[in-house]
Amino acid sequence: MLTKREMLVLKEIIRHYNESGQPVGSKTIMGSLPMKVSSATIRNDMAALESAGLIEKTHSSSGRVPSDTGYRYYLDHLLQPTMVDSDDLNMIQTIFRQKFYQGDELVAQSAKILSELTHYTAITLGPEVGVMHLEGFQLMPLGNRRVLALLITTSGQVVNKTFVIPDTVTGEQLEAVMRVINDQLVGKPIATVMNQLDSHLIPLISQYIHSPDFFLDVVHGILSEASADRFHISGKMNILDYAHMDDVNQLKSLYHLIDTDDQLAALLGLNDPDDDTKPPTEHGVTVRLGHEFPNQLLANMSLIRATYHAGEYGDGMIAILGPSSMPYSRVIGLLDLFRDELARRIADYYRDHG
Amino acid sequence: MLTKREMLVLKEIIRHYNESGQPVGSKTIMGSLPMKVSSATIRNDMAALESAGLIEKTHSSSGRVPSDTGYRYYLDHLLQPTMVDSDDLNMIQTIFRQKFYQGDELVAQSAKILSELTHYTAITLGPEVGVMHLEGFQLMPLGNRRVLALLITTSGQVVNKTFVIPDTVTGEQLEAVMRVINDQLVGKPIATVMNQLDSHLIPLISQYIHSPDFFLDVVHGILSEASADRFHISGKMNILDYAHMDDVNQLKSLYHLIDTDDQLAALLGLNDPDDDTKPPTEHGVTVRLGHEFPNQLLANMSLIRATYHAGEYGDGMIAILGPSSMPYSRVIGLLDLFRDELARRIADYYRDHG
DNA sequence: ATTAGCACTCAACATCATTAAGTGCTAAAA
DNA sequence: TTTTAGCACTTAATGATGTTGAGTGCTAAT
Structure with a gap:
């Protein structure tokens, strides 16, 4: 069990690492904790976090970097949702308003907006009514x-x-x-x-x-x-930014995976509806870290999924693929917003409108 | 005007550079010329080629690398077509035979085969009858x-x-x-x-x-x-292999270009039918080097195009996008083969078969 | 439990020498 | 006039060596 302060330290390490991409040292943390403690104290906490496997060193005298399990702990215990930025909100509303979208256009457009807002890769799937006849x-x-x-x-x-x-x-x-x-x-x-x-x-x-x-x-x-599932993928090329792949072939395999419908469906967990291993982080938005997938290719990546329910018109899914080091609360907030937005607009589309 | 030997030297420089990707020195050439001359002689020839702007040094004491104009000269004067390898030929025939392709599948499949055979990016376009009504x-x-x-x-x-x-x-x-x-x-x-x-x-x-x-x-x-034009693009991700881009953003722009139908159409010269600036290298296969395009992004790349004529069913196009340093005679041979192959099979499809 | 202090580690960077591949030029040979 | 041998010169690449700075772990005092 972690102490209160250790949790704060972990959280700050993750925050700084997200922003800088660099290992985080004890002095840096010192400046951004709510309480006033010395760097030595933080070093002790860090040692504790490290032996708990939540953070790692890149070399023996380096600062710390969150580990896979560190991220998982963060997601499960430390992450607190943020409201969606009002700028983002305005932008979304504006785009959706400026045109009337027929059929799947709405779902495709959502992927586009999501990828532009996050600079990651967005995948959306239109609502599907149970079994298709x-x-x-x-x-x-x-x-x-x-x-x-x-x-x-x-x-x-x-x-x-x-x-x-x-x-x-x-x-x-x-x-x-x-x-x-x-x-x-x-x-x-x-x-x-x-x-x-x-x-x-x-x-x-x-x-x-x-x-x-x-x-x-x-x-x-x-x-x-x-x-076949009709995926809408947007921001595919953003992978080039965040997956700092040394090996081009790995990158190609990753793209192949995304472009292959079956594999993508598996990734999104579409084929195992009783996939309750990870409970929803909140409102049904779930995060799966790359190392939790059987596929090696997704190391250092993270997939955030949300299901939306368009009432009788069926269920759909939206997801963001990005680096494991990302501003989770913002992204989760966005997905949560889009869940509602899409659910409502799709229902509207079929009901009131035309 | 180049001497006979200078031409040979240029040709060998391009050949070696294609194979190794490294600057080529005078001694290397010495070993692969038909006549027996010393390296000093070749150095003289190289100096001539350099002052003609056909080859370049990467630094003052390096070997030589073909320049943009060098490639152009090679394509216009030195390149001699090769027959398509019988292995390639067999493979193509086998694939085409194993399934009967409906509609545009044939054209899409051609892109796939071409990209797999060359490891570059293949773009194909189905036959279009003049103006569509x-x-x-x-x-x-x-x-x-x-x-x-x-x-x-x-x-x-x-x-x-x-x-x-x-x-x-x-x-x-x-x-x-x-x-x-x-x-x-x-x-x-x-x-x-x-x-x-x-x-x-x-x-x-x-x-x-x-x-x-x-x-x-x-x-x-x-x-x-x-x-809209229906492009079939295959091997998109091969660009990662051959475009040694330092800048990720350039790479993203390049992908954007390819994914945007108008821009791609412009690239392929679909909008200026009187594009007779470059006469066909042979049989209507034309090569355009990256630096000859207005777009900066295509530097160090090369686009090989061929038009096929499916008789009354219209004209279509096949193209390969790759690095400017590539085995041109093989690629041109392949495109030339596919021109015939596609023209015939498409005509067959509509006429005899069903 | 916390902290100051200190020895220690290691990546990153810079400096310097060495090597090897290649050139240009000159003067002799063909 | 063309070709060639020979040689001085250039440069990227490599590796050895030292310096710096950010960071750690540990100890002893608070």
Whole structure:
């Protein structure tokens, strides 16, 4: 158990380190503690913090730097939320007001604002209503054997794709297939649709189209596109500022990770809904430090996540990826603000407005 | 005018510099010239090349490095095309064969292969038939006041967008607007459509919808999306390898440039079709060195472009962005191969196949 | 429990010498 | 006239050596 003063010392070390990026010495801390103590006293406290594993030295006579566990302790016990700066607030309101955003634009724009405000990387995800169902499927001939396939899901996702059909396929055949899909699959969850398409719908479709493989390919492609998570990432290149990577290849791997939807989804914990290992820091904003991820690449980084609830329109997520050394209270404050803001505006969008 | 041997010396300097990245000395060259001359002789030739501005010293007693003009001279006079390596060729054929690509997938896949083969950044652009015309426009109600707008261009581009309409708008009104657009604008070039929409179509639409502003916004959005160039960029992160940027901000600006469609289009010379300043190096593959662009950011880089002609289906473009020090003959060979390959496969796609 | 004082450590910086790769120039050889 | 051997000269890179300053840990006194 830490003493009151030791906590203050840890907090100050983290604060100074965030600002300067340099190891923090005992004299520096002396000047910024509320009580008046000597540097020697602080050195004693620091020794205690170090043996508790909360701070580290970069070399035997250097100042101290917060350790991974130090950050975790800070987040769990020391961090106190700050109100969002009124300048920030104004800016956000102004931007949101200046244009009316249709559909996902609001969510995309949020990522943009968040990354600009923090200079980190922002990731947002539109609201998704539980399980997505197939609402409709259409094929329209465009002439010249090109066909437009159009797929609509209950969550309002619309995906279109054009393809060219073999000359052996006639309009009536397409019509028939379309009817089969609409009769058999509409209303079912996308996953089910995919399964059935691969199993007992094949014979049904084969009645109309001789070799349906290529057709199934097309439908598959559309389905997975429709059901894929639609991430909006902004400020990707800010990683270059904060990840002081010695190795270019690591950096490339990191970017690859972010650009790969599955991996990003895993990072954001989208696939394990019972991820209650870390309780919400406050209001459902959670912070996960890089070293807590299985992936080595995220060392010295930190991911701050928040879920927003747009009522019946589903839940979405916003997140900030940045260095583990960052002004947490500000960033958490911002995310918390955006949770509310997005929840409200999205609900508004579908309800009052139009 | 350079002597025969001076040319050879320049060529060898460039070759060695490409391989090692280090300044090249007279003794190194001595070992790799076809004729037997002493290093002193080569030093004389080098002095000549230097006063011609084709090579440079990094410091007063260093070896030589090709200069910007040196590269230009090399490209214009010394470069001799090489056949594409049979390994590369096999790989390309294999990848293209293993799957049937619909629509733009072929073009996107080409970018991927090119960037993987070269370790540089590849940019491809699908075939575009001269001026794009509006082929059709549809609005379909999705229920719950959500409407799906669907726009089709003559080039086969299909864009969809969902939006929410105010409760004051009825289905009949939408129907009417849709009819107006289809009656008045179908068959016209997108640019004309945009203009007319903003000018003499406003009163016409206002007859049906009271405040058509928001509606015009939506249509505008779809139109510009449909008419925008669809670049496929692959290997973006390879820039980190070859652009040894000291300044992170420059790097970020460079990425911004690439990610901004207008700027990228300008870079590729898409807006000045009479860009005949640099004659094709061979078969229509052109090389532009970074310092030849107005933009400072591209210093020490090089852009190799090729246009492919998919017959009546239009023209497209492929390009490689890399360091000015690169194995030009290989890269040019690859681009030249892809020109043919793409042209043929795209034509095939629309004609024979389905 | 706190503090003054002091010996100690180590990165960062500067100075200096050494080395190796490369040049330009001169005068002789081809 | 062109080529070459030879040599003095330049410079980046490397490594050894010393100095400084910020910081620590420990001890003994408060």
